Amino acid sequence: MARARVEQQPAATGATLVVMVGLGVAFLLFMAFLNVVKSGNLLNESNLLYAALIFYTGAGTLYLGFGVTGTPSYVRFASLATWAGLLANTGAIAHRWYEAGHPPFASIYEMLLSFVWTLAVLTLIAEKKYGVKVIGTVTMPVAIVGVVLMQLLRTEVHPLVPALQSTWLHVHVTLAMLAYAACALSFALAMMFLIQDKMKTETFLAATSLFGVATYAGVLTRFEKWGGLSVAAWNPQEKSEIFLAKGMRLFVVIPDLGWLMLLVLAAVAAPFVLYLVWRKTDNEDFINIANRAVFVSILLQVLALVFFLARARDGRYGSLDAEGLFSTSLAASPFILSGLVGGIFVSLLYLLLLWRRTDLERMLPSAEELDRITYKTIAIAFPLLTLMIAAGAYWANRTWGSYWSWDPKETWAAITWLVYAGYLHMRITRGWRGRRAAYFAILGFAVVMFTFFGVTYLLPGLHAYA
Amino acid sequence: MAGNLHSVPHKIWQTLSAIKTGVILLIVVVIVSAAGTVILQRPVTDPDEMQRAYSPQVLHILDGFGLTDIFHAWWFVTLLVLVSLSIVAASIQRFPNSWRYYSRPYKSPDETFRKALATQAQIPIGDEDSGLVAAEHVFQRAGLRPERMVRESSLSLFGERNRISEMAVYIVHASLLLIFLGGIVDALYGWRGFVAIPGGEQTAQLQLHDGTVRTLPFAVRCDAAGQDNYADGTPKKWWSKLAVLEDGREVMRKEIVVNDPLVYKGVRFYQSSFGNTGKVDKIMFTVTQANGQGAVKEIALGADEPLPLDADTTVRIADFIPDYVVRDGQVYTRSAQVENPAVHLVVESKKSGRAVNVWLPPIPSFEQNSSSPYRFEATDLQMVHFTGLQVSHEPGQWAVWAGVIVMGLGLCVVFYLVHMRFWAVPVRDPRGRLVLWVGGTANKNKDVFEQRFRKLVQQIESEVKVQSESCAPAHATSMAGD
Numbered sequence: 001m002a003r004a005r006v007e008q009q010p011a012a013t014g015a016t017l018v019v020m021v022g023l024g025v026a027f028l029l030f031m032a033f034l035n036v037v038k039s040g041n042l043l044n045e046s047n048l049l050y051a052a053l054i055f056y057t058g059a060g061t062l063y064l065g066f067g068v069t070g071t072p073s074y075v076r077f078a079s080l081a082t083w084a085g086l087l088a089n090t091g092a093i094a095h096r097w098y099e100a101g102h103p104p105f106a107s108i109y110e111m112l113l114s115f116v117w118t119l120a121v122l123t124l125i126a127e128k129k130y131g132v133k134v135i136g137t138v139t140m141p142v143a144i145v146g147v148v149l150m151q152l153l154r155t156e157v158h159p160l161v162p163a164l165q166s167t168w169l170h171v172h173v174t175l176a177m178l179a180y181a182a183c184a185l186s187f188a189l190a191m192m193f194l195i196q197d198k199m200k201t202e203t204f205l206a207a208t209s210l211f212g213v214a215t216y217a218g219v220l221t222r223f224e225k226w227g228g229l230s231v232a233a234w235n236p237q238e239k240s241e242i243f244l245a246k247g248m249r250l251f252v253v254i255p256d257l258g259w260l261m262l263l264v265l266a267a268v269a270a271p272f273v274l275y276l277v278w279r280k281t282d283n284e285d286f287i288n289i290a291n292r293a294v295f296v297s298i299l300l301q302v303l304a305l306v307f308f309l310a311r312a313r314d315g316r317y318g319s320l321d322a323e324g325l326f327s328t329s330l331a332a333s334p335f336i337l338s339g340l341v342g343g344i345f346v347s348l349l350y351l352l353l354l355w356r357r358t359d360l361e362r363m364l365p366s367a368e369e370l371d372r373i374t375y376k377t378i379a380i381a382f383p384l385l386t387l388m389i390a391a392g393a394y395w396a397n398r399t400w401g402s403y404w405s406w407d408p409k410e411t412w413a414a415i416t417w418l419v420y421a422g423y424l425h426m427r428i429t430r431g432w433r434g435r436r437a438a439y440f441a442i443l444g445f446a447v448v449m450f451t452f453f454g455v456t457y458l459l460p461g462l463h464a465y466a
Numbered sequence: 467m468a469g470n471l472h473s474v475p476h477k478i479w480q481t482l483s484a485i486k487t488g489v490i491l492l493i494v495v496v497i498v499s500a501a502g503t504v505i506l507q508r509p510v511t512d513p514d515e516m517q518r519a520y521s522p523q524v525l526h527i528l529d530g531f532g533l534t535d536i537f538h539a540w541w542f543v544t545l546l547v548l549v550s551l552s553i554v555a556a557s558i559q560r561f562p563n564s565w566r567y568y569s570r571p572y573k574s575p576d577e578t579f580r581k582a583l584a585t586q587a588q589i590p591i592g593d594e595d596s597g598l599v600a601a602e603h604v605f606q607r608a609g610l611r612p613e614r615m616v617r618e619s620s621l622s623l624f625g626e627r628n629r630i631s632e633m634a635v636y637i638v639h640a641s642l643l644l645i646f647l648g649g650i651v652d653a654l655y656g657w658r659g660f661v662a663i664p665g666g667e668q669t670a671q672l673q674l675h676d677g678t679v680r681t682l683p684f685a686v687r688c689d690a691a692g693q694d695n696y697a698d699g700t701p702k703k704w705w706s707k708l709a710v711l712e713d714g715r716e717v718m719r720k721e722i723v724v725n726d727p728l729v730y731k732g733v734r735f736y737q738s739s740f741g742n743t744g745k746v747d748k749i750m751f752t753v754t755q756a757n758g759q760g761a762v763k764e765i766a767l768g769a770d771e772p773l774p775l776d777a778d779t780t781v782r783i784a785d786f787i788p789d790y791v792v793r794d795g796q797v798y799t800r801s802a803q804v805e806n807p808a809v810h811l812v813v814e815s816k817k818s819g820r821a822v823n824v825w826l827p828p829i830p831s832f833e834q835n836s837s838s839p840y841r842f843e844a845t846d847l848q849m850v851h852f853t854g855l856q857v858s859h860e861p862g863q864w865a866v867w868a869g870v871i872v873m874g875l876g877l878c879v880v881f882y883l884v885h886m887r888f889w890a891v892p893v894r895d896p897r898g899r900l901v902l903w904v905g906g907t908a909n910k911n912k913d914v915f916e917q918r919f920r921k922l923v924q925q926i927e928s929e930v931k932v933q934s935e936s937c938a939p940a941h942a943t944s945m946a947g948d
Contacts, residue, residue, distance in 0.1 A: 166725040243518045372913060383877040390870040398725050401736040401858035402658060403866060404649070406537040407510075408503035415496050422492055429485050455503070 048092035055085030060140035105173035118181035138188035168395035179384035186377040187445030190438035212268030228253035234329035252317040483555035502536035586905040597902040600929035601890035637876035644869030651862030691853035706853035739854030744802030785810035
């Protein structure tokens, strides 16, 4: 029996990808080294972070490669790369801590630094202790996105404004990072569960596609004549939208972006159409084409996001309602931005589910085991969330004289807490196990992400500097 | 619940205590709170911005439903009260069962229970007593505090750990109610306000956030206030030296900084802002005689104190403009910030009664600098600063912090303390052999418990073996005696 299985498997050891990734990492590091060696300052924070990014990307590629091909050696090298990335990441944190003279928790940049570090640590723990070997397939992309975001955000060391000089702040943020990293892990485990649970991917395909269609249809309500896309104008001095009259915002038109959005709408709608055809004809080919269409739609969605970021971040555009050029900002289009990011996120989740293979399933613990570990991570995350909120309230009380003032970040932290409280109640009193619990864990992490990024960038409040 | 099962109060009670109701209420709270972070909220956003962001009709509707101040709207408070009631009802309904379970643990398992239990094992033993003694030893070592149960003709053993884990859920829910209670007390009896005290002055009155003025039974004096900067000019620290005065006597003194308030009789004073009043405290000048004779003098001129320069001449500050601008033949100030300061000095002669207006910098058509017997050069400027204090009274916050601590402990018990129960009963197996039936159960983490149980059984087995070996000669003799 064992022999038969060996014969069925291709003899490939997967050396190609390992070598390619290894060469890629070496090449990028070498190029970076050549650039840096001129300036003479080798081990500074941005270089270390860049090294971490390269290693994490290498690890992510190998984990994904493992997800697709199921070659065991990939995982070994992937966790080696994760270790290397973690080392560089630790160096970057140490460097920043030394430079700034305070733990790296003061700005969203510094918090991302700590978050990515915790995530890498937890990935390695989950892999070594619980044997969830492919967890990196989910957590490494999250880490990569985190590091890329860090490159986009400002990096100067800012002295702490008076309100932030408190031990309680450090307690609060440390707890937040631990809790959020645990939430990220529970999300990754829930995804692994769905893979292991042999759920039908077709329904998920239709839902993903419909979500994309709804998002882009919403975005296209801003479609203007000749292919432009209108977005709210932004006054950078006052940090607010520009109003023509009471309740009437001024819109500027970014040329050509409308066409791109229309193209993406077609691309995200295609899988759903193919799904409908499959339902009618029962011909498996259509589902296969639909899956490929999802790939294409992700590429186009990323393209749309990049163009949107590039053009809406700054620049001045004309308006249909007023003379002259006006500037805009990402902050002026929160819903479009979150829609685009959300669409990509959901499509990637689907892609992950597609990687279900028998050899992958053998590499994972059983579904029941994954379900239990998911619950355990949430059992760790929930008390941490509670203490995080409490420490934040205590800090606010010492700083502003009020422990709870319903500012957006506080409110969303409470919402996160309630979502996980709901999960625990449904699990304990209603016996929710398996798939429904996994959906809940995924929802919880989505709310965490919104609290972390969404509130900071999309909603105003006291936490503006965090 | 006594009485008619279909009575209305009973139905309300049933609905309120159902988990479903609780979850639906929580979902509503989540949706409403999320809405409150998207719609601009009243006290935080100033009215102008509200009017700019929403058209009058929309604003009217939002205001009408309380959507512009969701978290203080009566229906939101009602919602939170309903959540509390649901927690209380659900707890009351489930509590008696749990309490019975907690206070009267099931110690002597009967046959039905023994058959149904998922985790169990049977260990062959020589006689009842040695089996129980072996189990007793092992239980003791595992920290299970074994109890011998005697029932009519049968003996058995019971051991358990962390029984408190069964009640932890109630502890957590009670702590949540405690936090709510603190919040309600603060909402009813607490207040928040703001007061700005210029250096050297005192006040007992402050403006509350709802616009009313409150008079404290004591006064607060600001002796000094200041700002320390980082090298790059961003503020590093704001501080104020405060003193509390009761009936004119000083009863307390403290230097407060941003994260370290002054607390007196439950009223807390927080450093929240700092600024200058636009009024001058002192200006330093170097003074030389206009004819070039005499020594150079350094003087410090206070706001309301004329200073003699010689036997005949005095100088005083007539006016200080922190940020001046000249328009239409008038000197105006644009702000209280020291951006573009000008000072108006009056140099007077007692003998002649002549007064000369000196302006620094010299503003044309105002200045008479050249007729002054002295030349002035300003070298330094000290402004009167005010300290902005956030003042709050939160009598309920202790309930909140107590609730938080209890909740932290409660959650640790809920998630990490496992209630484990073990029983050992000597019985005859179907083939008539004497065996020690060992069973165990845990209220969570069942997979880890299985392993633990198997280890315990192994330990009992080896203990039984050791005992039978040491007892073997004794048995032999007694058998021989027969």
